[in-house]
Amino acid sequence: xxxxxxxxxxxxxxxxxxxxxxxxxxxxxxxxxxxxxxxxxxxxxxxxxxxxxxxxxxxxxxxxxxxxxxxxxxxxxxxxxxxxxxxxxxxxxxxxxxxxxxxxxxxxxxxxxxxxxxxxxxxxxxxxxxxxxxxxxxxxxxxxxxxxxxxx
Numbered sequence: 001x002x003x004x005x006x007x008x009x010x011x012x013x014x015x016x017x018x019x020x021x022x023x024x025x026x027x028x029x030x031x032x033x034x035x036x037x038x039x040x041x042x043x044x045x046x047x048x049x050x051x052x053x054x055x056x057x058x059x060x061x062x063x064x065x066x067x068x069x070x071x072x073x074x075x076x077x078x079x080x081x082x083x084x085x086x087x088x089x090x091x092x093x094x095x096x097x098x099x100x101x102x103x104x105x106x107x108x109x110x111x112x113x114x115x116x117x118x119x120x121x122x123x124x125x126x127x128x129x130x131x132x133x134x135x136x137x138x139x140x141x142x143x144x145x146x147x148x149x150x151x152x
Contacts, residue, residue, distance in 0.1 A: 024052075025052045025055050025143060026049045026052070026055075026057055027050045028048070028049045028130060029047075029048050029049075030045065030046070030150075030151045031048075032045060033114075040120075041118070042084060044114045044115065045115045046112065046113075047073070048110065048111065049110065051111060054136055055108070055137070056137060057108075057111050058070055058105070058106050058133050059092040059105035059107060061088075061105055062105050067097050067099060069133040071131070071132035073087050073115065078127070079120060080119065080120060080124020080126070081117040081124060081126055082120060083116075083117055088113065088115070089113055090113065092111075093107065125150055127151075129149070130146070130148075131146045
């Protein structure tokens with residue numbers, strides 16, 4: 001009987017610790033910086049994320065292999081656009097991982113990334129995936145995520 005009570009308590013505690021819907025820790029929006037651009041013009045794909053309180057999103061502008069995993073953006077091949085340069089993280093915070101003594105960058109509350117593209121034809125779409133890691137500053141829980149995007 002005592003084991004059943006302990007098991008019930010354990011389940012209730014786990015429910016309160018993991019009660020937050022982990023899929024909604026970050027909410028992404030993807031837009032073009034200029035919606036009426038013509039073929040031949042350059043625009044930016046703007047990725048913005050709202051991040052829940054007490055969570056952080058690792059940025060894209062540091063090397064992996066030190067514990068935190070950088071956010072990655074994969075673009076589906078498409079003849080409507082060409083990538084120009086690399087993705088840019090806009091004003092991330094910086095810290096040093098104490099275990100590896102290496103710097104990494106991250107965001108709290110809000111994140112923004114930008115990718116410059118050259119439009120090659122009208123009416124095309126830009127699509128792909130965002131993959132990264134969100135970590136809680138309260139309990140150390142880290143949650144990987146992968147999310148699709150599409151913008152026209």
